[in-house]
Amino acid sequence: MWMRYALAALSVCFVAGSWFAYRGASTNAPASNQVRQGMRLWQGNNCTACHQLYGLGGYMGPDLTNVHSDKGEARIRTFVRYGTGRMPAHAMSDAELDALVAFLGWVDRSGRSRVPQEAVHWTGTYHFEQP
Amino acid sequence: MTRTTRWHIAAALALLLLALLFGALAAFAYLLPSFSDALPFQQLRPAHVSAALFWIITGATAGVLHYKDDTFGYRSHVPLHAGFLGLWLATIVAVFMAYGLGRFGGREYWEFPPLLALPMLLAWLLLMAHYLLAWVRRSPDPPLYVWMWTTGIVFFLITFIEQNLWQLPWFRETYMREITVQWKSNGAMVGAWNQMIYGSALYIMTRISGDEGIARGPKAFLFWFLGLSNLMFNWGHHIYNAPTASWIRHLAYGISMAEWILFINIIRGFKAKLDENRRHKHLTAYRFLIAAEVWVFLNLFLALLMSIPAINRYTHGTHITVAHAMGATIGINTMILVGSICWMLRYDERASDQRWMERARKFTMASLLVFWIALIVAGILKGWRITALGIEDFQQVMQPVTQVLFVFAVAGIGILVGLGYIGIRLLCLCLKSPLSTSSGAPTPVTQSFNQ
Ligand code: HEM
Numbered sequence: 001m002w003m004r005y006a007l008a009a010l011s012v013c014f015v016a017g018s019w020f021a022y023r024g025a026s027t028n029a030p031a032s033n034q035v036r037q038g039m040r041l042w043q044g045n046n047c048t049a050c051h052q053l054y055g056l057g058g059y060m061g062p063d064l065t066n067v068h069s070d071k072g073e074a075r076i077r078t079f080v081r082y083g084t085g086r087m088p089a090h091a092m093s094d095a096e097l098d099a100l101v102a103f104l105g106w107v108d109r110s111g112r113s114r115v116p117q118e119a120v121h122w123t124g125t126y127h128f129e130q131p
Numbered sequence: 132m133t134r135t136t137r138w139h140i141a142a143a144l145a146l147l148l149l150a151l152l153f154g155a156l157a158a159f160a161y162l163l164p165s166f167s168d169a170l171p172f173q174q175l176r177p178a179h180v181s182a183a184l185f186w187i188i189t190g191a192t193a194g195v196l197h198y199k200d201d202t203f204g205y206r207s208h209v210p211l212h213a214g215f216l217g218l219w220l221a222t223i224v225a226v227f228m229a230y231g232l233g234r235f236g237g238r239e240y241w242e243f244p245p246l247l248a249l250p251m252l253l254a255w256l257l258l259m260a261h262y263l264l265a266w267v268r269r270s271p272d273p274p275l276y277v278w279m280w281t282t283g284i285v286f287f288l289i290t291f292i293e294q295n296l297w298q299l300p301w302f303r304e305t306y307m308r309e310i311t312v313q314w315k316s317n318g319a320m321v322g323a324w325n326q327m328i329y330g331s332a333l334y335i336m337t338r339i340s341g342d343e344g345i346a347r348g349p350k351a352f353l354f355w356f357l358g359l360s361n362l363m364f365n366w367g368h369h370i371y372n373a374p375t376a377s378w379i380r381h382l383a384y385g386i387s388m389a390e391w392i393l394f395i396n397i398i399r400g401f402k403a404k405l406d407e408n409r410r411h412k413h414l415t416a417y418r419f420l421i422a423a424e425v426w427v428f429l430n431l432f433l434a435l436l437m438s439i440p441a442i443n444r445y446t447h448g449t450h451i452t453v454a455h456a457m458g459a460t461i462g463i464n465t466m467i468l469v470g471s472i473c474w475m476l477r478y479d480e481r482a483s484d485q486r487w488m489e490r491a492r493k494f495t496m497a498s499l500l501v502f503w504i505a506l507i508v509a510g511i512l513k514g515w516r517i518t519a520l521g522i523e524d525f526q527q528v529m530q531p532v533t534q535v536l537f538v539f540a541v542a543g544i545g546i547l548v549g550l551g552y553i554g555i556r557l558l559c560l561c562l563k564s565p566l567s568t569s570s571g572a573p574t575p576v577t578q579s580f581n582q
Contacts, residue, residue: 003278010356010360014363014364017363017382018315022312024375024376025308025375025376036303043235043236043237044234045173045235046237047237048238049173050172054310054370054372055447056239056314056369056448059448059452060172061525062525086167106306107306110306111307111373113373114372115444120444125380125381127377
């Protein structure tokens with residue numbers, strides 16, 4: 001019987017945890033329509049197969065979380081349109097490129113992918129707050 | 132065994148073979164740019180990862196649905212099973228066609244167009260109906276593996292739905308919510324299929340040893356609880372570096388560290404395992420289960436280290452993640468599933484090539500070890516060069532890493548050959564008429580089969 005109670009308690013924690021995890025996510029930079037279009041292009045072209053955001057995705061290419069501020073918009077446009085020996089070129093209109101750039105800018109503003117040394121707490125965990 | 136179950140097993144094995152083939156091709160597309168002109172990496176990777184995940188889920192459900200008949204003493208509606216299988220496989224075919232046409236949904240691991248999630252969901256509901264019709268007849272105090280199967284099946288449904296919540300605009304309002312919905316559900320889904328797979332491993336162990344006691348008692352249930360809380364709350368380690376709320380990070384860290392208890396228990400149980408090993412090592416299924424045990428040990432150790440944020444800072448976003456993912460999916464999940472399929476097909480009774488099977492198993496294990504270590508070394512190199520040396524240029528970062536990845540790709544061919552042999556051999560056995568035994572094969576143990 002105790003099994004059932006324990007399972008029920010765990011499930012309640014799970015539901016509450018899910019709620020707080022989603023609710024609590026920072027809403028500093030709500031996605032505009034252009035960002036949403038960029039997100040669809042990011043998914044439709046499967047950029048994730050080769051690139052990571054916050055370290056998640058395929059590993060053939062670099063992490064693009066902060067490419068917008070670190071390397072600049074022009075670089076994004078050039079790489080996407082012309083590709084490289086390893087990255088395929090993507091035929092996109094200017095409006096589509098704008099949307100993709102807006103999406104990467106939006107991701108960029110959510111935080112930094114690389115954690116600074118100072119954020120490491122002695123217990124081994126990180127200490128940083130939402131931007 | 133019903134005919135549907137046989138087809139179910141055959142489909143799972145075919146997916147294993149596809150995963151191996153696409154994986155080896157993807158590795159070369161990764162390394163040789165000229166190769167990827169013909170077979171683009173952005174199509175091969177999803178094809179590989181989807182085939183691998185479908186192999187695991189199809190193989191896991193084949194086991195659960197077959198063992199439940201024996202456990203509950205009741206065979207539920209075959210048409211529901213057949214309905215699940217038909218719809219499930221048709222959707223999988225559609226997924227591969229979408230990849231072939233370059234149509235993507237672009238979510239990590241489930242990279243197919245989102246509309247295909249609908250028939251998949253429907254298929255899962257049929258599977259649940261089929262399972263639950265038998266489950267309602269369970270004994271009042273079922274063994275642990277029944278709890279594991281049931282939670283696995285239910286949690287797969289929950290995480291599958293959660294994974295698709297991103298289609299509601301609210302979930303994409305902020306990037307943190309978007310990344311949370313993706314990794315919370317993906318992380319928990321791995322836990323869900325592990326419940327099904329470990330449940331079947333436990334079931335087989337009780338049948339081999341004739342000791343139901345290992346699936347009962349407070350200690351077994353305590354570990355199951357730990358696994359379940361891990362499934363529910365440990366996803367935070369995927370996004371340690373993202374600026375989510377702190378409690379998510381601390382909770383995930385706390386839960387992963389509690390897993391050391393599990394780890395120490397494995398070491399303590401090792402000696403007993405060795406004695407048992409001597410008694411059962413003539414059983415092919417048993418050997419595969421023990422092979423998985425070795426990989427549980429290695430992967431848990433790696434995972435526990437990666438779960439310490441201070442270390443994760445270097446390993447995150449490197450090939451160590453790939454080592455973790457493939458180490459677990461090949462070393463643990465695939466080994467248990469192959470063992471389970473040997474058991475279901477009564478391999479030892481019906482086949483006479485045990486010696487070749489054993490060679491293939493050893494060859495796979497050795498190749499996997501090289502494969503896994505190469506990925507870890509590649510990851511350490513990449514992490515060191517980016518995080519410690521602060522090299523910005525990607526090509527420069529990757530120069531020495533790429534050389535190590537050649538070792539990985541060659542070892543991958545080893546896995547293709549070893550596991551490929553095992554997969555083809557079992558597929559042939561599965562397609563042979565169900566009860567025929569090959570000439571002179573020994574019958575090492577009597578197994579309980581309801582047909
Ligand atoms: C049954 C066997 C296999 C399973 C279950 C499996 C599973 C997986 C999984 C889950 C991933 C995603 C990893 C991640 O990015 O987190 C992956 C990626 C990959 N696998 Fe496999 N794999 C198998 C065999 C192979 C083989 C034989 C090769 C050949 C070398 C291979 C090559 C790759 C490559 C190149 C990637 C992409 C890594 C990246 O994103 O850069 N796999 N596999």
